[in-house]
Amino acid sequence: MDRQELERVLRETFDDAGAAGVVARQAGDMADGGQYDADFDGELTVDIVVANLQDAPADYSLAERWNWWLGALDLSHGGYTRFSVRPDVDTQS
Template sequence: MRILHASVDRTELERDLRDAFDADPDIVTVVARQARDLSESDQFVTDFGAELTVEDVIDNLADAPEDYQLAERWNWWLGALDLSHGGYARFSVRQDIDKTS
């Protein structure tokens, strides 16, 4: 089980996201960064009693509607977490912001 701490190789997480969802590399980078921010916040471990893992991310994003792209899948999962536990909206991906900013 690979835990998403700062010591996790970001390249590995990005590769797993790309492989699982065939996503745009820029979006993969953003989602991976948000996943690590979520992990480092300890909110997930506080709410669920376990560290967030790469497998958790991939499995939960796979549950999203089939026609959703990676960022939509991420936001869909975070929306569910926010609804059930609160405080997860801050980790969502905003697609209306320029990727270079």
């Protein structure tokens, strides 16, 4: 997965420049780990990430949307909480 492309799309789609980089890094780590590929018989893509984040409640921040999706993945398959982000994450580092 192209982390830079995901970060760009997250910024545009969710208007959250601060969390976009953090979520893109976590998504990239998740893709690199291969668990998603194994669990769903396919590669994690930018489109898959964005589509699933759009399913989260509309009033959620980007970080909350990411954690919401990871919670669902963890309930259904296990092992995804390690990719969660804190909503108060330092986005300036």
